[in-house]
Amino acid sequence: MQAQQIMSSPVTTVTRSTPVDECLRIIASSGFTVLPVVDESQHLVGIVSEGDLLREKFATLPRADVTAAETMTSPVVAMTADTDVSDLASAMLRSGLRGIPIVHEHDVIGIVTRRDLLEILTMDDTNIAREVQHRLDVYAGSRRWTVRIADGKVTIAGLALDDPERGVVTALAETVPGVADVQLTQS
Structure with missing residues (x-):
């Protein structure tokens, strides 16, 4: 089974300039645990997780003007639509990632989360x-x-x-x- 068979698509993305508060609202309303961060050309440049956002919001000296660019993980692990699901699972387990963006060239076309993998198992x-x-x-x-x-x-x-x-x-x-x-x- 390949990533394209289980990925969520289209995927919600944010830009580097998206405020952390907006990222939190998107995560809370979408049910995703990670958000791919894209540049002006819609190319993947990083990923923001709920953990990244919570760390920022509960920092000793939280700032109101923090953006996705300041909290994102980069470079980001990404895979292609034809990636085998077992390779996705291995990458998630090895790295502790909660979601992996699926890209075509550098454009985000979907995302596979741990929940997607659990659905296969059940x-x-x-x-x-x-x-x-x-x-x-x-x-x-x-x-x-x-x-x-x-x-x-x-x-x-x-x-x-x-x-x-x-x-x-x-x-x-x-x-x-x-x-x-x-x-x-x-x-």
Whole structure:
């Protein structure tokens, strides 16, 4: 499974000049524990965590005019959309990070948090099958295809070998967290 399958996107970002108080409001309202910091070109330049912000707000001599630039961690660990989830988890555990921005070239396209990784671990086959079936039903109408699953391996029945929707059906199933493999069958 790759980062693009579990990342939150679009992601809320801040600039270097964003005041710490505004960063705190964004974190509190978004539910994220980290905010990527971008420059004028929307390129990733750092990351601000809730811990960074709390340390600043509860400093011995807190200042009202502190910005993200003064509290951010830089350089920041970032990965690409095709990064394997196990590599993301290893990086988070090694570094103590709570979230890793996902970039394309230098632009932030998403973020993977510890919560995203936990959701994968808690997806059992029944829930995975339910979510795959739901996505297929939304796409093509109720119960056009049948979904079976065993150990994260999804089998979708009801597609002819030359069905032009095979690629779409496969892609929809592959985006469900916990799906390890997708097989398509005619019946």
